[in-house]
Amino acid sequence: MSKNIIEIKNLHASVEDTKIIKGLNLKINVGEKHTIMGPNGSGKSTLANVLAGNPSYTVDSGEIIFMGQDLDEMEPDIRACIGLFLAFQYPVELPGVRMWQFLKSSLDAKREYNGQEPLSTREFDNLLNEYAEKVGISQDFIKRNVNEGFSGGEKKRNEILQLSLLNPKLAILDETDSGLDIDALKVVSQGIDSFSSNENSVLLVTHYQRILNYIQPDFVHVMMDGNIVTSGDKSLALELEEKGYDWLSTK
Amino acid sequence: MNTNKDFLKHINNIYTTLNQNESVISQLREKNMNSVNKYGLPTHRKGNEEWKYSNLNRMTDLNYSENKSTETNLKNINNIINMDDFEVINIINGQLFENKINNQNIKIKNLSSTTLTINDTNKFNSTLDGENEEIAQLNTALCEDPILIEIDNKNSVSKLIVNIININISNDYIINSPKLFIEIHEDAEFELIENHVGEKSSLYTSNSMIEILVNKNSKLSHYRFLEDNDESIHLNTTRIKLMENAHVESNAFSKGTKLSRYDLKIITASENSYSELNGLYFTSKKQHLDNYINIDHIAPHCTSRINYKGILNDESHAIFGGTVLVREGAIKTDSLQSDKNLVLSPKAEIDSKPSLYIFVDDILAGHGATAGNIDENTVYYMQSRGLSLELASKMLISGFAMEIIDKVQNQTLFDSLLENYVNKLPSYTFDF
Numbered sequence A: 001m002s003k004n005i006i007e008i009k010n011l012h013a014s015v016e017d018t019k020i021i022k023g024l025n026l027k028i029n030v031g032e033k034h035t036i037m038g039p040n041g042s043g044k045s046t047l048a049n050v051l052a053g054n055p056s057y058t059v060d061s062g063e064i065i066f067m068g069q070d071l072d073e074m075e076p077d078i079r080a081c082i083g084l085f086l087a088f089q090y091p092v093e094l095p096g097v098r099m100w101q102f103l104k105s106s107l108d109a110k111r112e113y114n115g116q117e118p119l120s121t122r123e124f125d126n127l128l129n130e131y132a133e134k135v136g137i138s139q140d141f142i143k144r145n146v147n148e149g150f151s152g153g154e155k156k157r158n159e160i161l162q163l164s165l166l167n168p169k170l171a172i173l174d175e176t177d178s179g180l181d182i183d184a185l186k187v188v189s190q191g192i193d194s195f196s197s198n199e200n201s202v203l204l205v206t207h208y209q210r211i212l213n214y215i216q217p218d219f220v221h222v223m224m225d226g227n228i229v230t231s232g233d234k235s236l237a238l239e240l241e242e243k244g245y246d247w248l249s250t251k
Numbered sequence B: 001m002n003t004n005k006d007f008l009k010h011i012n013n014i015y016t017t018l019n020q021n022e023s024v025i026s027q028l029r030e031k032n033m034n035s036v037n038k039y040g041l042p043t044h045r046k047g048n049e050e051w052k053y054s055n056l057n058r059m060t061d062l063n064y065s066e067n068k069s070t071e072t073n074l075k076n077i078n079n080i081i082n083m084d085d086f087e088v089i090n091i092i093n094g095q096l097f098e099n100k101i102n103n104q105n106i107k108i109k110n111l112s113s114t115t116l117t118i119n120d121t122n123k124f125n126s127t128l129d130g131e132n133e134e135i136a137q138l139n140t141a142l143c144e145d146p147i148l149i150e151i152d153n154k155n156s157v158s159k160l161i162v163n164i165i166n167i168n169i170s171n172d173y174i175i176n177s178p179k180l181f182i183e184i185h186e187d188a189e190f191e192l193i194e195n196h197v198g199e200k201s202s203l204y205t206s207n208s209m210i211e212i213l214v215n216k217n218s219k220l221s222h223y224r225f226l227e228d229n230d231e232s233i234h235l236n237t238t239r240i241k242l243m244e245n246a247h248v249e250s251n252a253f254s255k256g257t258k259l260s261r262y263d264l265k266i267i268t269a270s271e272n273s274y275s276e277l278n279g280l281y282f283t284s285k286k287q288h289l290d291n292y293i294n295i296d297h298i299a300p301h302c303t304s305r306i307n308y309k310g311i312l313n314d315e316s317h318a319i320f321g322g323t324v325l326v327r328e329g330a331i332k333t334d335s336l337q338s339d340k341n342l343v344l345s346p347k348a349e350i351d352s353k354p355s356l357y358i359f360v361d362d363i364l365a366g367h368g369a370t371a372g373n374i375d376e377n378t379v380y381y382m383q384s385r386g387l388s389l390e391l392a393s394k395m396l397i398s399g400f401a402m403e404i405i406d407k408v409q410n411q412t413l414f415d416s417l418l419e420n421y422v423n424k425l426p427s428y429t430f431d432f
Ligand SMILES: Nc1ncnc2c1ncn2[C@@H]1O[C@H](COP(=O)(O)OP(=O)(O)O)[C@@H](O)[C@H]1O
Pocket: A015, A016, A018, A020, A038, A039, A040, A041, A042, A043, A044, A045, A046, A047, A056
């Protein structure tokens, strides 16, 4: 029997009094990879941010159960500590905050919450070096300020580095593939692929089916106007590529 | 008004005592005392833009004593700087107290050691241009022991720490007027640490003045630390005159006091100079701190950068003012001005009013000031990685300060800034 990681029930959410998510349902089991596709403005990022606990968004009604806990009113840092991770569509620059310090503090915070000792500097450095190399982030970057002066691709690689280090139960990736050249896309896809296992789950939000050449989703959902309008397997993504989204809105 | 008269009377008494005996500095003191008596001190009334936000009543309303203690035990003053690879001079209450210099490239003359000649005294105040001179005149009228320093090295870097120390055991304030003129000769390189400190419980007004002439092809790295005690009044006039190809990097780290004003002016007297002025200031309690940072672009092809940042807490008030003036002949000037502030308390106040006056077309210039807080999305990003709101806030406030501290190349100073500034930042949690 499969165990579910997250269950979203009849979710309604808004931003600045505008209703964006309108009665959405979604269930993700452990070991599954889901993709949400949909046109710009359909509410994909809103959903991702509501799940991560972005304070700019309001849940009007419905339920989000993650790892058996109701996420209602839970702070974003606690969500992260219990195993939720969001790779941002637009990663944020942190002036004056060093990468090393940021990454170490993040991992320490999560470990502490879960009753684990912080890693020693040495243990952490070993782990960091291993993952940094995998996503092609050099030592120079580790000494720099978080995302400051990073190119678009470097910022996305940095999100994958954080994903690998924090090793969450559920990874939500918000358009981590957009704006990447083919090499960066491969690196990012490999990162997601090597993270993914039968003990965790992936929710990949994307605008293009391009990344699906590298990552094989178990389910593909199409989101339009704040709701999932249809779901299927990978063949749905191919169909969307051929026909676009218009045929769905007229359905 | 009345209190102001008391203050003028007090300073005239000090002046009279100082000038009792004829010396090479007598005439200069006299001339400046006359100016102070004639024009008075700056007031923040009468539409005086330069002093709009700072009220010298905080200084003149205090009770002053004419008797300075001869206490010279420095043991209780913990922020005096000493470093292995730097020469050191200690100035106590305006008087050169210890001259430990052991480097032929650094030559010092001063009044009390009678090495200063009449010719030398002509250098003092030679960088003034008739604007905002009142505080400099007050310094000159009351200067106890003017000091002239010459730097002349070709192959090595001369490094000097000037500890400007204030001690007073009386229950009234004293006024100290340290005065320095530093000449860096052609092709020389100089690192200067200017450290203002005071014994913890001493009451004092320190009105110092430092002029630095940076000659052709020479280089100055300047670190200024304002560590005067909480109750002190700190006034400082600094003038840095840049000749052809001169290069100056100045990093000013300031903690607030009862009242402080740093009046800095860079004068680009000749072509191709570069100046970079970085500053970080912290204020708390009811402190009042005024940065008055000016660049006078006279010569063409000069570059200037101003990058100041403030962190304000409690009921403190900080000011960033001053002018970048690009004069008619200063073609190809490249100038940028920026002041950013983190205001951590609703009762703290920042007045950031940098101004830019341009009288020539062919230049690149910009300025900006922001007062405000770090945005919600930034904090959310950090929280989404598991960091608590408290820890994220702490890291962002440190990060804000690190942007200036990162400019410091000297490892010892860098480490002590982490210790004395970053580790002592107020704890504050952003709330949106
Ligand atoms: N912070 C916000 N303030 C106002 N409107 C927003 C905000 N975030 C999203 N929206 C609006 O919500 C809708 C959905 O946006 P978004 O979730 O970003 O869509 P997608 O990620 O699918 O492109 C859009 O109409 C967008 O303009």
